Amino acid sequence: MFEFDDLREIWSTMKKNKLRTFLTGFSVAWGIFMLIVLLAAGNGLRNGIAYNFRNMSTNTVETWPRYTTLPYKGMSTNRRLEYTAKDIDAIKQAFPEIDYISGINYRSDTISYNREYLTGRIRGVYPDFTLMYYKPILPGNGRFINELDMKEKRKVIVLNPRMVELLFRDSTINPLGKFVKVGSLTFQVIGVYENDNKTDTPPAYIPFSTGQTLFSGGYQVGEIDFTIQGVNTEEASIDFEKRFREFMGRQHKFDPEDKNAVGFYSSGNEFRMWQGMSNGIAFFIWIIGVGTLMAGIVGVSNIMLITVRERTKEFGIRKAIGAKPLSILKLIIVESILVTAVFGYIGMVSGIGLTELINYVMEMGGSSAADSSAGREGDTTVFRNPTVNMSIALAATGVLIMAGVLAGYFPARKAVKISAIEAIREE
Numbered sequence: 001m002f003e004f005d006d007l008r009e010i011w012s013t014m015k016k017n018k019l020r021t022f023l024t025g026f027s028v029a030w031g032i033f034m035l036i037v038l039l040a041a042g043n044g045l046r047n048g049i050a051y052n053f054r055n056m057s058t059n060t061v062e063t064w065p066r067y068t069t070l071p072y073k074g075m076s077t078n079r080r081l082e083y084t085a086k087d088i089d090a091i092k093q094a095f096p097e098i099d100y101i102s103g104i105n106y107r108s109d110t111i112s113y114n115r116e117y118l119t120g121r122i123r124g125v126y127p128d129f130t131l132m133y134y135k136p137i138l139p140g141n142g143r144f145i146n147e148l149d150m151k152e153k154r155k156v157i158v159l160n161p162r163m164v165e166l167l168f169r170d171s172t173i174n175p176l177g178k179f180v181k182v183g184s185l186t187f188q189v190i191g192v193y194e195n196d197n198k199t200d201t202p203p204a205y206i207p208f209s210t211g212q213t214l215f216s217g218g219y220q221v222g223e224i225d226f227t228i229q230g231v232n233t234e235e236a237s238i239d240f241e242k243r244f245r246e247f248m249g250r251q252h253k254f255d256p257e258d259k260n261a262v263g264f265y266s267s268g269n270e271f272r273m274w275q276g277m278s279n280g281i282a283f284f285i286w287i288i289g290v291g292t293l294m295a296g297i298v299g300v301s302n303i304m305l306i307t308v309r310e311r312t313k314e315f316g317i318r319k320a321i322g323a324k325p326l327s328i329l330k331l332i333i334v335e336s337i338l339v340t341a342v343f344g345y346i347g348m349v350s351g352i353g354l355t356e357l358i359n360y361v362m363e364m365g366g367s368s369a370a371d372s373s374a375g376r377e378g379d380t381t382v383f384r385n386p387t388v389n390m391s392i393a394l395a396a397t398g399v400l401i402m403a404g405v406l407a408g409y410f411p412a413r414k415a416v417k418i419s420a421i422e423a424i425r426e427e
Contacts, residue, residue, distance in 0.1 A: 024303040025343030028400055031296025032344050035289040035396050036351030036388050040358075042282040044386030051384045058271040059231065060132055063244070063264050064223040070258040072249075081252050081261060083221035085212065091224065094247050097240070101226035102126035105211040109183045111204065113167040120163060121203035122182060124211020126150065132227055135193040135205070142176045142191030149190075149207040157187040158205040160195045182206075185214060228268075237269055296400060301407035304336055308411040315416060325416040332412035333405055340404030344397040355387045362386070 065081035088103045105124035110117055129135070130144045135158075137144055142158070149156055157180065159167075164175050175189045187206065195202050212220070231240050241264055242256075249256040315328050362384070 020303060020307065021339060024300055024339050025346075027296045027299030027303075028340050028343040028404065029347030029350070031293045031299075032347030032393075032397055032400060033351040033354075034292040036348065036393050037354060038285045038289040038292070039392060040351075040355040040386045040388040042278075042285040043388060044384060045281055046278050047386075048384040058267055059227050059229065060225060060267040061228060061244075061265070062223060062225045062267075063248075063262055065252075066260055066263050068254045068258055069260040070255040072253060072255045072258070075253065079254070081254065083224055085221060087221065087248075087251060088224055090251060091226065091244075091247070095228070095240075095244070097228045097230050099227045099229050100128035100131045101224070102129040102132065103208050103212075103221045104129070104223040104225060105208060105215060105220070106222045107211065107215045111163065111167065111180055111182055113178065113180045116167045116169060118163065118166050121201070122157075122211070123203045123205050124208040124215070125205050126208050129205070129225070130193075132225060135195075137191050137193050141193075142189070144191055144193065145205060145207050150209045153209045153213055154207060155185065155187045155210055156190045156206065157182070158191040158193055159189055160193060160202040160204065162195070162202065163204060164192055231268060234269065234272060237266055237272075241266070293396065293400060297403040297407065300336070300340060300400075300404045304332070304404075304407045305411045307335075308332060308408075308414075319416075328416050329409070329412050332408045336404045336408030337401060340401045344400050344404075348393050348397045352388065352390075352393060359385055359387050 065083050068075075068077050068079045068081065071077055083103075085103060088101060092098055092101050102125050107122045107124075108119065109122060111120045111122075112118075123129075125145065127145050127147055127150065135144060137158075144158055145156070148154075159175065159180075167180060168175050168178075175192060178189050179186050180189060181187070182204075193205075228240065231237050244264070245259075245262060246256045248254075248262050249258075252261075254261040318328055319325070
């Protein structure tokens with residue numbers, strides 16, 4: 001059984017060898033500290049990527065008409081292509097992998113309520129739009145555009161929080177059901193969607209059919225966005241884009257090899273690129289972190305070997321006066337546990353404290369940037385919330401403590417097997 005006198009003896013031994021104890025502890029603390037900091041950096045990178053894709057699906061395709069640059073069947077170059085509502089239905093039928101789809105029309109105009117007004121952007125969209133780009137509406141804040149709005153071409157509008165703040169200065173006024181003017185046309189507010197950017201740049205949304213009738217001559221489509229299922233690799237994405245360009249080439253009579261004729265952006269390609277980069281960096285960080293941890297373990301092992309060798313004569317004297325091998329073994333192991341546990345805890349707390357401090361500074365800086373980010377569509381970052389899971393930190397500390405136990409056990413076990421006479425003769 002372990003007694004207080006044993007603990008006092010261990011403390012006395014550690015005080016006599018301050019440098020050795022410090023070097024042992026420092027190697028432990030540094031290994032844990034670096035592992036936590038490196039893992040937090042990897043998490044920060046992954047969190048940054050996830051944050052940038054927070055408001056959109058990772059398999060979204062955006063496509064818009066442009067100008068031709070290659071002649072095709074006797075037609076000249078520099079022809080301006082135009083999408084129509086028929087293209088939306090045709091694309092949906094031609095590609096079964098398409099899940100959600102929305103035509104989009106763009107307009108900037110004055111939005112006013114009584115004497116308050118602002119210049120805002122208006123988007124005519126399908127109901128599927130909110131499923132692709134995540135425009136959440138909390139309970140009590142109305143709803144998004146639905147199919148009935150589209151069918152009846154209702155003049156309804158969904159505002160963002162910043163627009164509500166500017167148009168309805170009196171916070172007691174509920175904007176739902178109120179009528180605002182877009183230019184000279186009156187729209188009824190049916191919803192207020194959440195937006196974490198909190199600037200005046202996010203657009204308001206109206207039914208696509210309404211926007212097309214009022215603002216686009218009744219037929220033009222500015223952009224067609226959709227999500228695709230089962231296109232999970234770069235090869236599959238390239239194949240889909242090729243088939244899509246061939247299909248649109250037949251629809252609008254242009255050379256499918258003319259990349260300029262139709263704009264095409266796939267978030268899946270970008271997401272896979274960033275995810276692959278993130279996974280590669282995370283793997284590299286794990287290698288460095290584990291290597292640093294192993295260096296700490298080796299340091300503990302080497303110093304414990306020196307400790308046991310220095311005390312071999314002491315062990316011989318102890319055995320000569322009747323000390324049992326187990327009691328000697330216990331002293332070495334407990335000393336190893338104390339050093340690795342205390343300094344491991346210091347390294348863990350230091351690492352977590354540093355990452356939390358960095359995260360706090362970044363959040364404060366991000367809040368300030370968001371307050372002054374008017375004119376941007378949204379804030380993006382490649383590094384966010386660089387913290388590490390507590391269970392990983394505790395597990396790493398536990399591994400290092402166990403390694404310290406083993407580092408003390410094996411040389412001590414070898415030393416206590418030496419006979420008392422041989423141990424006393426050891427120099």
